[in-house]
Amino acid sequence: SQTIHQWPATLVQPVGSPLSLECTVEGTSNPNLYWYRQAAGRGLQLLFYSVGIGQISSEVPQNLSASRPQDRQFILSSKKLLLSDSGFYLCAWDGDFTDEQFFGPGTRLTVL
Amino acid sequence: KNQVEQSPQSLIILEGKNCTLQCNYTVSPFSNLRWYKQDTGRGPVSLTIMTFSENTKSNGRYTATLDADTKQSSLHITASQLSDSASYICVVSVNTGGFKTIFGAGTRLFVKA
Numbered sequence: 001s002q003t004i005h006q007w008p009a010t011l012v013q014p015v016g017s018p019l020s021l022e023c024t025v026e027g028t029s030n031p032n033l034y035w036y037r038q039a040a041g042r043g044l045q046l047l048f049y050s051v052g053i054g055q056i057s058s059e060v061p062q063n064l065s066a067s068r069p070q071d072r073q074f075i076l077s078s079k080k081l082l083l084s085d086s087g088f089y090l091c092a093w094d095g096d097f098t099d100e101q102f103f104g105p106g107t108r109l110t111v112l
Numbered sequence: 113k114n115q116v117e118q119s120p121q122s123l124i125i126l127e128g129k130n131c132t133l134q135c136n137y138t139v140s141p142f143s144n145l146r147w148y149k150q151d152t153g154r155g156p157v158s159l160t161i162m163t164f165s166e167n168t169k170s171n172g173r174y175t176a177t178l179d180a181d182t183k184q185s186s187l188h189i190t191a192s193q194l195s196d197s198a199s200y201i202c203v204v205s206v207n208t209g210g211f212k213t214i215f216g217a218g219t220r221l222f223v224k225a
Contacts, residue, residue, distance in 0.1 A: 043216060088153070090156075100146055105154060106155050
């Protein structure tokens with residue numbers, strides 16, 4: 001069966017510090033991968049998606065970047081965090097022949 | 113413009129009661145509609161998925177309906193339990209050559225004892 005992992009679960013970082021969140025998927029190959037952000041009490045906002053290694057599409061301009069160094073690994077990064085980067089970050093995957101997206105457990109990021 | 117709107121924004125009900133959540137969309141061309149349940153601090157988990165030809169689907173005490181003509185969906189929860197307290201998110205996918213999934217803002221449900 002497929003599983004999706006995210007870490008860390010929670011993170012508190014000072015403004016201006018770098019960020020690296022990691023997401024990995026097991027039990028499937030060539031998944032489509034997604035990074036979402038969810039502000040408190042708000043809906044999910046798609047940040048990046050990737051259909052293959054090295055292929056990244058950005059949905060909104062922002063202070064963040066994404067990379068996909070391996071087929072089942074998706075990384076969300078920032079060189080300098082802003083207060084507005086605080087939120088709940090979710091990684092998700094789906095396949096070309098699946099009907100739904102499967103979400104990871106999420107990372108709660110607080111920028112102080 | 114592709115949009116998914118959910119109502120109410122939040123809802124409080126007593127344990128054992130039924131409730132219905134609404135989702136209206138202006139997405140075109142429609143591919144499928146999904147309802148997710150998201151517990152606080154967790155990732156969303158799929159409850160139901162419906163394509164254009166399906167107008168109802170059940171998952172235990174959860175029953176989703178879809179009216180593709182009026183572009184409306186509802187999620188009915190029967191005999192609510194405390195564990196039903198969560199956000200319920202309506203998600204609509206667009207059938208284009210590229211990826212497009214539109215998320216509603218969710219309905220926050222509180223079930224009280």
